[in-house]
Amino acid sequence: MSGKRFWRSVEEYQRSDAFSEMLKVEFPSIFELWTVDRREVLRVMGASLALAGMSGCKPVRSDDVVPFVNRPEGLLEGRTDHYATAVLFEGHAQPVLATTSGGRPIKLDGNPEHPAFRGGSTPFMQAAILDLYDPDRSQEPLFGGHPASWADFDGQMGNWRAAWRQNQGAGLRILIGPTTSPTLLRQIAELKSALPQARVHLFDPLTGYAGEAASPLQANIANAQVIVSLDDDLLGPGPMQATNARAWGDRHGDLDGSGRMRLFMAETTPTQTGAKADRRLGIPPSRLPTLAKAIAGGGEVTLTDSELAWAREARRALETARGRSLLTVGRFAPADLHSISLQVNEALGNVGQTCEIAAPLGFVPQAGDSFLDLIRDIEARRVSALFVIGANPVYQSPGDIPFAAIYAKVPLRVHAGLHVDETAAISNWHVPLNHPLEDWSDARSPDGLATIIQPVVRPMYDSRSVHEVLAALSADEVPPTRDIVRPTWAKQIGDETAWEAALKTGFVAMAQQAEQAAAPVTSATAPAPREGEVEIVIRPDPTIHDGSFANNGWLQELPKPLFKTTWENVVAISPRLASELKIDSGDMVRVDSNARTVDGPAWVLPGQPERVVTLYLGYGRKRGGRIGTGIGYDAYRMRNAAQPWNCTGTVRSTGARTVLAATQEQHLMDGEVEGLVRTVTREHPSARREEEREQDSFYAKWPQGKPAWGMVIDLDRCIGCNACVVACQSENNVPVVGKDQVARGREMAWLRVDRYYAGDPQDPETHFEPVPCMHCEQAPCEMGCPVHATVHSPEGLNLMVYNRCIGTRTCSSYCPYKVRRFNWFDYTSDAPSPTEAQRNPDVTVRGRGVMEKCTYCIQRIEDATVQADIENRAVREGEVKTACQQACPAQAISFGNLADPESAVAKQRRSPRNYALLAEQGTRPRTTYLARIGEKSDGE
Amino acid sequence: MAEHLLGYLGEFGTADALFDATKRAKADGFSCIDAFSPFPIEGMADVLALKRDHRIGWITLAGGIFGILAMLATQLFVNVDYPIEVGGRPLFAWPAFAVVDFELMILCAVLFAVIGMFVIIGLPRLHHPLFGTPRFGLASEDRFFLYIDATDPKFDRQETRSYLGSLGAWTVEPVRP
Amino acid sequence: MASRTPAIPLSETYRGITTEVARVPLQMPARVPWLIALILSLALLALFLASVTWLFARGVGIWGLNIPVNWAFAIHLYVWWLGLGHAGTLISAMLLLMGQDWRNSLNRFAEAMTVCAVICAGMEPILHLGRPWFLYWMFPYPATMGVWPQFRSPLEWDIWAVLTYLTVSVLFWYIGLVPDLATVRDRAKKRGWQVFFGIFALGWRGSARHWAVWNKTYRTIAAIAVPLVVSVHSEVSLLFASGQVPGWHSTIFPPYFVLGAAFSGFAMVAMIAIVMRHTFQLGHIVTERHLDVLAKVTLAMGLMTAYGYVFEVFDGYYSGELREIATLHDRFFGAYAWAYWGAVLCNFVPLQGLWVARIRRSPVLLFLISTSVVVGMWLERYMILVTSLYKDFLPSSFGYYHASFWDWSTYIGMLGLFMTPFLLFVRFLPSISIFEDKEVLEREKEAAAHG
């Protein structure tokens, strides 16, 4: 069995001494008392699922029935309803289909009708539902930090309005977070005309503080044959993730060679895109422009050999695929690179094909209305009242702007938001906003379409919509939100039937509104490091993003795609630098830049450019809710207003060490991964191995049931985005267990995405492999159970009967894939009682001492089967979709009836790329994989 | 003063003495006799013609057979009553079943044997006339006793007493209810 | 076996033996040390109860378990305890059948030790259940849910094996005890003792008829007990061998486990023998020759176990199975190498001392060596369990196990569960077989008489 050796981290690559490791870990634990803080578990559960504000109504006994007084139209008890609406991500719409049960939203999925998203999800979209039930949401207006009523606030507003009417709103400033809501834009315009002196500033920490506009080039990779990406994480977190991933999926997997997409990625820090790229190049940010010039072919540049090779090939590829190629530049790259890509794409005739020049969708402040301008005006005492709406500048301001202090200089500070966050804490007034699922609004998805956001549940707290708050600035009488939103669409959607239709389909075509296209402000390119310095790259956290998801238990516990760490952000360091500084993953390091420092746990990240250190935003919250507060380090402190994404500085070990809650262990034996993740080439597409011919069993085979369920996962399509993991968690009531438990190896996720490396740690191959239960036909786990608690169904499901399980855990010991999870404590029912609000009523909530695992979403199978059975027919192909399959934006997962030769799974199983995990164990898995297609296969 | 007499108990000093005495008593035609010793005396069983008693063996065998059949029946019934596919293995997984069958065989064999033993030797019996005789307590220490029962056809109130003496008994005691 | 030095010195008399053994229950010698020991073990027992209460209140999560290592202390101690127990049965049953006279001074407390150890062993799997209150689902009873236990599961085998083993050991031990209970009953002066022993002696009279039937039964059970012991630990080993986990999936496991069990068991017996003979001055009955033979048997078992080690390594490489070899390497050099080398060290290095007669006959040295063996086997069981589980197939799910405080407290507390009943036994029951020793003496006297 020759072939490349796989490994997963540098410790393992260097095989650091295990014995000393043991001494460290084995013996302290003897003295350590149990450290599972139940209250922590509770807190975590509470934050993740608790639904506050439900109390007050009279207690309902377990065996009570609570019928309606008047049954709402079309509502069926025991059935679920679906509503097309949207959740927001960086102000962009993420069109979703909300599943409600008994009038409560319990799950979000991508809207399958939507032409761009086509049902695809992202982890953030899936997890947004948990924010709705976040018990730490602001529940009432606060004045000076003390509970007040809307009446008080409205009274005050009255006075202020009177004053502004006098001075045309002079001194009134509004600082608004990124938004694409046409209604909001309309309202802002109206406000400006009503109060000409008032000014509206944009606070968008992920685009820039100086009012930079996003790249005018709108990539549309669906048509691209060759993509050359300069630090553009197309497949990573972002408003476009789902749409890009969908396009990616369409252009990968089994298809004739021509259709396949070729991806070049030059990245300043490893990303999912880099992991999937055909040609990847790690490059320090300071050299990125040089590389860009090289590709643009402009003038003399000096490149390293590897850079040159990469640039040559990229250039050639772009040339050969004129009109079908795309040079794209990351949002974090300096603006001049954007202009370069514009030129190149125009030259190649790609514009209009794989990208177009589009006016920005979102709110763009007038010149001189940037956040920095606001700072200037405050300093100049020109601001008498500041309304911060849907933004958190106190936390998200760059380190070189002491915003808290500056903010304090404003006489009247009003904050409107979902949480009582850092900004709310030092405002005179805080007013609670609705969650998008609670009220009317609208927003535009990155592809330009608009979605009218309709409420799927009554507001749970005494909160108002952002539209009402904004309207109140100028209008004495504020109509209900629907009546604010509806007029925006009066022209386009006249009659109510059209309106109803728009709501049903969940999107509205909309002209790229030609507001003023902001002139790109040329932000300084990344500074070159001085001697002994390293370049510092600052990025949003892979799961917590800019910090707005800090109180979301699912996303906190979601392993970061590349690190597999949870519950905190790390400092990514290149393997060489690490060995140079004698740093190991988990060692605390101090990063120092412009006399500002942060301490964070190091993570030795294969593929990280040698002298580059990456910091991640979103943690170190001071008022982030019960679980978001006080974990990780705050990278905003290291940012500069002028250059938010890059700086230079030093990094050194502090000598301290922390326990990282990583879901993949560090050490690994040689050759262990042989054949677990496989790569084939288009020339040699067979992944099956000689020794894996299915040996016949000693026993007679059981009759194969109809249907025979099976799953195939296409590793060529999988981008490791984790949408499936979160979808599974929300579909199957999988509990959140907290950092301590994860650190002890007790995470509960039924579906995990394994990450493997191969090759040179400085420039490795990265592989993702989702691992659900394999539903083995000859399941070792079933043999082990003494009480028939895990058995086989005629349809080939490996059933887990929770209520029969006595917790011997033999099944897990015998499971070669270790996909089973055990309820070590009473994880779920410790959560406050209203947690049922989000739980899926069709899935049993597991108690303490019970084993659980992936069920192929048996509840969905049963629903479909029963429906078909009622209609006396067989279950149709595609009628059953597992949660992970439904969520996958890249269409990497297919599920269906193996007994039907025409079904998608049956076809894929016949593909030469099809192989089974640990086939030699003779377990005959029902879940199989399609090998990744690479430019060189294993062994080469 | 003809109060009821059950028999005579003769005390001997050594195992050999008891052994010879018993042999002679047997030879002299006494049938209802018994010997008591602190430990089993080799050959004594032959003398008292107890050797050919194989009941225990049979009882044990019966127990074993009962055990194995009972468990096997259970296992088969269970898989007929509620047939469930487990790990793709056949319903009647003989090799797997054999293990527990074996255990049950042993368990029942031993239980039968022990219960059988107590039934045969008529224990427990806490109260016994012999315990009433003054020196009998030594039977569990270092003395050896020969007992001749009154129901023996050759038994005679005077004769037997002196006969025991003639066998070399150190003391001879009457056993009374 | 005909040997030069008699097991019981000819100078002994029946009465001597009786009084020497019977005085232990009747007029307790060494009250103080015994009391101290009892208090200690009661303290441990309290710790055990506390740990178990906490365990049931909160769940097995209080232990250091995780996925992949979801079995650790509870299961490896289950194997360990059961192993200790085996020597008792082997000594009294096997050696009885082989007519080894020297066993007669040891079998009684060896059996008692077995009973206590098996009780502990039986507790472990119950404690480790996620929902122990549903234990009864493992038995085939007519339930309203109509579901039955699953007889293909090694765990189901184990529960029957342990149940059988416990019952058989108790019965075997008790019927062996009955004649001695009678002896003590007749020695007892106090009314209370008389009644106590009287009831348990069941009115044993030592009649030739009793002896005849008793002998047959005793030997029959002995004959059955030997295969039982072998089967029980073989089944325990199958609990591992039935899984596919590299390091478990091996055919040599059954003999390997049985031998290891006997090995640790004999060491344990030696330890107890030495302690008792010291505290209760039983030097005449548990003689140096007993220690000598015990040591020899332990040595023999040790060497066979060592063979098991060697063969396991050979097996690993011979299989050519990538993962088997990897696991093997991991045992040598991996994170838990300390367990492997610790086991090798404690099991086999001091053991070699037993080649020397002087060491065999020196109580102190023998005691130390035995202790190291018992510890060594503890480590071996831990090693077999954890080093196989923590790195099985998919590297992504590798994970370390660290014993938590409650792992240790449950284990240490359980020592109390083992010691308390044993101490009560030596205090209140004849802990050495009186009548069997008399038998030996008788035979020796005859042998002496006939030259």
Added chain:
Amino acid sequence: MPQIFSRTADSWLRAVAWGALLFAIGLFLVAFAFARSQYWDVVARTPLQPVPFSHKHHVTDDGIDCRYCHSTVETSANAGFPATHVCMTCHSQLWTNAEVLAPVRQSLAENRPILWRRVARVPDYVYFRHDIHIAKGVACVECHGRIDRMPLTYRAKAFEMKFCLDCHRDPAPHLRPRDQVYNFEWKPPPDHAALGRRLMADYHIKSPAELTSCGTCHR
């Protein structure tokens, strides 16, 4: 040596021994019986309801169809509990000020639901579906008994797993033509077995193996 035990001691010993044995057996039998008792299965008990609703009156006397109140029984897993307005469709006309109906009127007035006590209840890890059973010709009476004769509603059958299994293992005897499902007076034809076989075929009833697979009811 004096006797330790009196003559009667043995009788006592035996008495105790036998007593213990019998007690153990008795204990098992009692447990066995209790697990099958009406008490344990909550059978034939009528909980105190906010309104003393009589199925007998509404079904037998008034001849109201089950589906009038339990409207989702054919379309959903739940049979569906009547909303207050359903009660009031009639009771706004009849018994408009009957004392017993006060809670209903109050419920409508205050728009607060009536809290009924559930009578037919399965554990939350059991996923029973009404729609499929109705569709396959399993009558209400099979599980709910002669509810049309109940002045006060009670659980007629012991909802033990065995009860479900009995039918899932051999459905034929429990089937009837779909149109007879709500008919409590339906009498099986002389050749019930034949009918059962026919319906098994017509309704595509699954094999016992499939019907008794754990996943059919547990998830």
